[in-house]
Amino acid sequence: MNKDRQNLEKLIEQLLIEIGEDPKREGLLKTPSRVAAAWEFLANGYQRDINSIINDAIFKESYDEMVTVRDIEFFSLCEHHLLPFFGKAHVAYIPDGKIIGLSKIPRIVEMFGRRLQVQERMTKEIAETLNDVLQPKGVAVVLEGRHLCMQMRGVEKKNSYATTSFMVGLFREDARTRKEFLDIISMKN
Numbered sequence: 001m002n003k004d005r006q007n008l009e010k011l012i013e014q015l016l017i018e019i020g021e022d023p024k025r026e027g028l029l030k031t032p033s034r035v036a037a038a039w040e041f042l043a044n045g046y047q048r049d050i051n052s053i054i055n056d057a058i059f060k061e062s063y064d065e066m067v068t069v070r071d072i073e074f075f076s077l078c079e080h081h082l083l084p085f086f087g088k089a090h091v092a093y094i095p096d097g098k099i100i101g102l103s104k105i106p107r108i109v110e111m112f113g114r115r116l117q118v119q120e121r122m123t124k125e126i127a128e129t130l131n132d133v134l135q136p137k138g139v140a141v142v143l144e145g146r147h148l149c150m151q152m153r154g155v156e157k158k159n160s161y162a163t164t165s166f167m168v169g170l171f172r173e174d175a176r177t178r179k180e181f182l183d184i185i186s187m188k189n
Contacts, residue, residue, distance in 0.1 A: 045114030046068035057101030079116035138169030
């Protein structure tokens with residue numbers, strides 16, 4: 001076990017003590033190890049980089065119509081309360097001579113989701129990353145998220161969700177392009 005993992009387990013054990021629990025209780029004996037492993041997974045977006053995710057999956061192509069991947073499930077952690085938020089991402093771009101392997105788009109969403117986040121920044125990071133790597137005619141990202149920090153504490157609004165969008169290029173400049181994207185992501189399966 002590495003030193004970082006040991007430190008994380010000690011922090012979890014101390015947290016259990018601070019909230020009034022006994023980390024030596026049978027049900028909690030392995031909790032520090034389990035929670036440390038969970039956090040390593042949930043925060044692994046910090047160890048990922050865009051080049052290894054894309055892995056040379058950008059291709060020259062003359063296609064110049066909208067490419068949309070919708071209903072990408074995402075999970076993240078609110079940086080304010082360390083509680084989960086989760087939902088669906090909808091991502092589109094209009095190529096300008098280059099396309100990206102379709103599986104790379106959900107991987108980009110996941111990379112940013114596996115960090116402490118606010119939904120607004122995550123939306124922008126996804127859009128700006130695609131814009132940087134493809135230099136397309138436009139990029140649009142919409143995230144719909146359910147936030148446990150809002151649903152199980154605070155205002156306790158269990159049926160609420162947040163929608164954020166970030167658009168660049170044609171999606172921002174051309175109302176018809178933006179409407180086409182919004183219509184596509186509104187379609188029922």
